[in-house]
Amino acid sequence: MSSTPAPAVPRRAIITALVLMVGGLAVIFDSTIVSIALKTLAQELSVPVSTIQWVSTAYLLALGVTIPVVGWAQARIGGKRLWMIALTIFLAASIACSLAWSAPSLIVFRIAQGIGGGLMMPLMATLAIQQVPRGVGLGRLMAVVSLPAALGPILGPTIGGLILNWLDWRWLFWVNVPFCLVGLVLAWRVLPADPPAGRTKLDLVGLLLISPALVGILYGLSNVSQDGGFSRPDVWAPVVAGMVLFVAFVLVEIRRPAGALVDVLLLRRRPVASSSAVLFLSGASLYGSMLLLPLFFQTVRGLEVLAAALVLIPQGVGALLSRTLAGRLTDSLGARVVAIAGFAVMGLATVPFAMADASTSELWLGGVLLVRGFGMGAVMIPVMSVAFLGLERDEVPHGSIITRLAQQVGGAFGVAILAVILETAVGGATDIAGVTAGFAVAFWWAVGFTVVAIGVCFALPRKPVAELARTAPAEELEPTAADGA
Structure with missing residues (x-):
């Protein structure tokens, strides 16, 4: 297979992505850190878990509702200004959450957090990609931009477990403050000026x-x-x-x-449509595994919350290790090859959990998690990269909104489906063998998600992203193009 030499990524694009990543880490970690703390929050605030569940649900809903307005807001007030406003909202809401005196007050402050986070998540990709001429070096740029989204579901529960073990629950929100403060200073000093496009009508x-x-x-x-x-x-x-x-x-x-509000006609372009479909499935797999793996280690292996969080660290390490390589290969070999390889690694590394029980070697499972994380870290880079191929500067915000919503809804779908499958498979089993068999069924379904995703990946462009960004004519980005470009 021939490869295309990847052109250098503009320095300003990498700097922009790194600055955005600082603030973005707070948002992504926060949405996953809290998920492990619901039982503790219910006890501390003296409410049932059904009530405190709204701490997560309200955040998720506010996030989803806010994302679609980002394109209009950026055109109205400018990207840099909108980023700093969103980061300030998130900072203020995080401090307010740490000072919450009751469950209702915490839920209200989490809604404010979700609004700030919903503004920031699409902007992370938009502001960085708008610094890249014709998508040059998109793969390596996405290795930086998508880092928080890849690490959040993996490291978030671990950080949450560590905080709950040694500190008060309020530190779940104080941990965001340094990221927000440093992110604000860097954004003010480093992000390029991005004036409003005009008084666009909502x-x-x-x-x-x-x-x-x-x-x-x-x-x-x-x-x-x-x-x-x-x-x-x-x-x-x-x-x-x-x-x-x-x-x-x-x-x-x-x-x-x-x-x-959102230019849905962009879905007529094969890269945007295929990327959105794959991101939906990757979100289902990523967030679905975030549900299954900690429960497996707690229920089948008998670990405490903190221990279950710590054993997932190898998966985060694997995700970190694959990113630079996946970015370079996306630019030089193509999104299709890298995405299929990433999903294949994920699927193969999920199979051992479908066959594991209480006596399976912990060292073996740790090694499997490292490999699984390597595949997970490689998947989103090629998929997000091709989503922006051929988009004009004013189309990039709409592409970012579409792909972000696809991943967000896919994550909710994956968690819902696997939760039902797990509950049905376990049934009323009280013995460890029955529970283990139920988890095996759920993990096989998770493998099935990756198999379906591999099939969808064949709709991604075949040519190297670097070559497409430089030379692909417009018609090769349309759904009628033979072989997906």
């Missing part, structure tokens, strides 16, 4: 359709883990209503592309 109709659509879908999926699964009215009713509103949103936006 697509109010689109906003009134997409906001309740996302709330319905995400809220419904968040309830799937409770007794009854998908048969619960508070699952299927909001999900169905959300999907109806989402279809209406797409139909409305297609008719008014110039002033659309």
